[in-house]
Amino acid sequence: MERFRTHTVDNQPPEFGPRDLWRDDVALREAVAREGGGAHADRIARYGVLAGGELYALSFDAHRDRPRLRSHDRLGHRIDSVEFHPSYHRIMAAAVDQGVAGLSWADAAPGAHVARAALCYLHNQAEPGTSCPLTMTHAAVPALRHAPALREWADKVAACRYDPRDVAIGDKPGVTLGMGMTEKQGGSDVRANTTTATPLGGIGDEYALVGHKWFFSAPMSDGFLVLAQAPGGLSCFLLPRRLPDGAKNAFALMRLKDKLGDWSNASAEVEFMEARAWRIGDEGRGIATILQMVMLTRLDCMLGSAAQMRMALAQALHHTAHRIAFGKRLIEQPLMRNVLADLALESEAALVLSMRVARAVDASPGDPREAAFARIATAIGKYWICKRTPAFVNEAQECLGGAGYIEESILPRLYRQAPLNSIWEGSGNIQCLDVLRALGREPGSADALLAELESAAGRNDDYDAAVAALGESLRNPTGESGARLLVERLALALQAATLLRADSPLADAYCSSRLGGAHGLAFGTLPTSIDHGLPIERAWPR
Structure with missing residues (x-):
């Protein structure tokens, strides 16, 4: 057999992990310090090691062992349980215990939202599927705090304790939350929802819900924020899995969705059969109540997509730094360097805008301008960053060739995951219509956006020209059919402004390529006048 040595393995990169995702990410460390989360740097650093090692x-x-629905136990009792691989629970426990779902509410000090955003960004690099219940648990708290009777739920999110047992919350140190808004006939048009909520007389804000939800996110959660038609109109409710006495609530999981990706997370269809729920906010104000949650979940869409970009880029850089072709390492080949540098520019721009919005969310309670900026910038960033991610991940796959297309690599998983954030929490058209609505009806949002853009004026000629052109568009907003182009230009300008104000060494290259017309339609089309080495070295410090 020694004569036929046909399987000598050479010219292959070493294993990617374990890796310190915080130490390797210069842009993230700078953004955390710049946006006010520096007091939590040690916590974030620990999570960078955990996410890039054990969680990865x-x-x-x-991801491989998908959740399974168990509608009944062996004796025929209806249990509506979802079973997961033990690794799922270990990942969830690490994330919840380290604050990915609750740090913003557990620590009232300034910068907590920024630090929590950094934790979310690191977590999404390792396992974005689990981000769904983590995001919804985090985002539900502001709504829950408006209902004094439900304060225990908000407090147990802030406790940062993971407990997967299917028991009443009185017996749990911490809780997770899901969401049910979408119905078959309505989709994004939630006002078309037909699920009804009937008040249970004499029992405060308690109602009985009857209806069906087409998407019921994270169905294993302890409770769910849902929309239903009350006598006074569409309203928001908390529907618990278990009632206070421990009895199972009156809902049935019909099936788990068979999704393109996001395999580690469960999504279901559900029927409510006079399920008990507690109203949050006034009757008829369901959309206004749930929007507090939606703004935070949309920020997590931005962070999640930026994180997928970062992991895809890191995989491409790792491979090309070790793989040799035509006598040189791939990372030294001029055309490959153009591709990698272009991806590095896109990745850093996505991160810095996401973290800037996190700072605006952090400051919103005491700063109306920051609140107005967060309102419109979230929709702009959610549209653009999430829209760019599928093409970005595919370009990273090409850097590996066939090795990026096989399931032993994380890249096929990222590629299936990449479209989700552009669909979840309102697709691209919904985001663009939301921007138009804010510009037309909320003068504070337009003013805050212009102030943000003007704060970077005078630092780059291409940027100044782009902002001048945008000023006219903002004074006379386009109709719906032109909304995507307007939002795209706003997103590029916001990313450029954030890079410029941060004094990023990549700012001029970004402005030249994205705003100055010196970039093609595909990645890897940076002009030769740009130093391709700088973005690569910044993204992959040696």
Whole structure:
């Protein structure tokens, strides 16, 4: 057999992990300090090691072994349980315990939202599927705090304790939350929802819900924020899995959705059969109540997509730094360097805008301008960053060639995951219509946006020209058919402004390529006048 040595393995990169995702990310460390989260740097640093090591390794089994619905136990009792691989629970426990779902509410000090955003960004690099219940748990708290009777739920999110047992919340140190808004006939048009909520007389804000939800996110959660038609109109409710006495609530999981990606997370269809729920906010104000949650979940869409970009870029850089072709490492080949540098520019721009919005969310309670900026910038960033991610991940796959297309790599998983954030929490058209609505009806949003853009004026000629052109568009907003182009230009300008104000060494290259017309339609079309080495070295410090 020694004569036929046909399987000598050479010219292959070493294993990607374990890796310190915080140490390797210069742009993230700068953004955390710049946007006010520096007091939490030690916590974030610890999570960078955990996410790039143990959680990254666990993610493969959590993703491969998909959740399974158990509607009944062996004796025929209806249990509506979802079973997961043990790695899923280990990942969830690490994330919840370290504050990915609750740090913003557990720590009232300034910068908590920024620090929590950094934790979310690191987590999404390792296992984005689990981000769905983490995001919804985090985002539900502001709505829950408007209902004094439900304060225990908000407090148990802030406790940062993971407990997957299917028991009443009185017996749990911490809780997770899901969401149910979408119905078959309505989709994004939630006013068309037909699920009804009937008040249970004499029992405060308690109602009985009857209806069906087409998407019921994270159905294993302890409770769910849902929309239903009350006598006074569409209203928001908290529907618990278990009632206070421990009895199972009156809902049935019909099936789990068979999704393109997001395999570690469960999504379901559900029927409510006079399920008990507690109203949050006034009757008829359901959309206004749930929008507090939606703004935070949309920020997490931005962070999640930026994180997927970062992991895809890191995989491409790792491979090309070790793989040799035509006598040189791939990372030294001029055309490959153009591709990698272009991806590095896109990745850093996505991160810095996401973290800037996180700072605006952090400051919103005491700063109306920051609140107005967060309102419109979230929709702009959610549209653009999430829209760019599928093409970005595919370009990273090409850097690996066929090795980026096989399931042993994380890249096929990222590629299936990449379209989700552009669909979840309102697709691209919804975001663009939301921007038009803010510009037309909320003068504070337009003023805050212009102030943000003007704060970077005078630092780059291409940027100044782009902002001058945008000023006219903002004074005379386009009709719906032109909304995507307007929002795209706003997103590029906002990313450029954030890079410029941060004094990023990539700012001029970004402005030249994205705003100055010196960039093609595909990645890897940076002009030769740009130093391709700088973005690569910044993204991959040696």
